[in-house]
Amino acid sequence: MxxxxxxxxxxxxxxxxxxxxxxxxxxxxxxxxxxxxxxxxxxxxxxxxxxxxxxxxxxxxxxxxxxxxxxxxxxxxxxxxxxxxxxxxxxxxxxxxxxxxxxxxxxxxxxxxxxxxxxxxxxxxxxAPMPRGSAEAGQRMAEVARAAHRRYCRSAWEHDDWTEPPPDTPLADLAYQLAADCLLPLDDRQALLEQTQPLRRLRDVCRLLTREAGFLTALRAVPAPPAELTALTRPASLN
Structure with a gap:
C-alpha cells in the first residue's frame, strides 16, 4: 500500500x-x-x-x-x-x-x-530494506506504537470514531495507518512521509502520539470528531 x-x-x-x-x-x-x-x-x-x-x-x-x-x-x-x-x-x-x-x-x-x-x-x-534480524524488534516496536495509538484515540475520540489497524497490517504501512486517525501538525506528518526507515517511522509515530495524548490529558480538551474535520482537507484557493 x-x-x-x-x-x-x-x-x-x-x-x-x-x-x-x-x-x-x-x-x-x-x-x-x-x-x-x-x-x-x-x-x-x-x-x-x-x-x-x-x-x-x-x-x-x-x-x-x-x-x-x-x-x-x-x-x-x-x-x-x-x-x-x-x-x-x-x-x-x-x-x-x-x-x-x-x-x-x-x-x-x-x-x-x-x-x-x-x-x-x-x-x-x-x-530502505529492513536490516537482517530486525523482525523481532519490529514486532516489539509495532506493539508499542499500537499502544500509543490506543492511548491517543481514547483521549481524543469517542469509541465509534476510530478503529485499530488490522493485525496483519504490514510493518512498513503501520505508522501511516496509526497516524491517519490523529491530528498531527503538518511538519510532523511531513516528517513521517519522508522517513524511509520503517522501524524509525514506527518509533517516530509512537513518540508523536505519546506527546499528543499527553497534551490532550494536560489540557483536558479533545479535538473535533473526525466526521467534522472534512473541511480541513479542502484545498485553499490557489487563484
Whole structure:
C-alpha cells in the first residue's frame, strides 16, 4: 500500500499536482471539494481516463501564505500520489471527490504551462530494506506504537470514531495507518512521509502520539470528531 507496484518503476515520470495545506499519507482517504476551474478540469480528466490510472500527486505547501504555486521552493519535496475513488459532480460544475493515498514521490520540477493545472516531474521514493534480524524488534516496536495509538484515540475520540489497524497490517504501512486517525501538525506528518526507515517511522509515530495524548490529558480538551474535520482537507484557493 505504501509503495505499490508503480513504486518499483525506475527513472522519472510526470503527473498532475494538487498543492494542499496538508500532508497526505499512503493509505489515507482524502475527501476534496473541487471548485477552482483548473482542478475541475483535472477532475474531468481523471474521470474520463485522460490522466492515466486516475492518479495525481498531492504535495504540501510550505506556508499558508502561498496563493499561487509556481516553483519548487513553495512546496515540500516529498509528496504522495492519490487515486480517485469517487466523484460526484454538483449542479454548478463543482465536484465532491474521495481519493486514497498510494505512494510517495520526490518532486523534481513543476510545469505551469503543460496543462490547465500544475504538472510535476517526479521520481518514486521507496523504503530502505529492513536490516537482517530486525523482525523481532519490529514486532516489539509495532506493539508499542499500537499502544500509543490506543492511548491517543481514547483521549481524543469517542469509541465509534476510530478503529485499530488490522493485525496483519504490514510493518512498513503501520505508522501511516496509526497516524491517519490523529491530528498531527503538518511538519510532523511531513516528517513521517519522508522517513524511509520503517522501524524509525514506527518509533517516530509512537513518540508523536505519546506527546499528543499527553497534551490532550494536560489540557483536558479533545479535538473535533473526525466526521467534522472534512473541511480541513479542502484545498485553499490557489487563484
Amino acid at each position: 505504501a509503495d505499490g507496484a508503480a513504486g518499483d518503476s525506475t527513472g522519472t515520470t510526470t503527473l498532475p499536482l494538487f498543492p494542499l495545506q496538508s500532508v497526505l499519507l499512503p493509505g489515507a482517504h482524502l475527501p476534496l471539494h473541487i471548485f477552482e476551474p483548473r482542478y475541475r478540469q483535472l477532475t474531468v480528466d481523471l474521470v474520463t481516463g485522460t490522466v492515466p490510472d486516475q492518479e495525481f500527486g498531492v504535495i504540501a505547501m510550505r506556508t499558508s501564505l502561498t496563493r499561487e504555486v509556481t516553483g519548487l521552493d513553495q512546496v515540500h519535496a516529498i509528496g504522495c500520489t492519490t487515486r480517485l475513488r469517487e466523484a460526484k459532480r454538483l449542479p454548478d460544475g463543482r465536484f465532491d471527490v474521495v481519493t486514497t493515498g498510494r505512494q510517495r514521490f520526490r518532486l523534481l520540477d513543476i510545469d505551469c504551462e503543460a496543462a490547465p493545472y500544475l504538472v510535476g516531474t517526479i521520481e518514486w521514493v521507496t523504503d
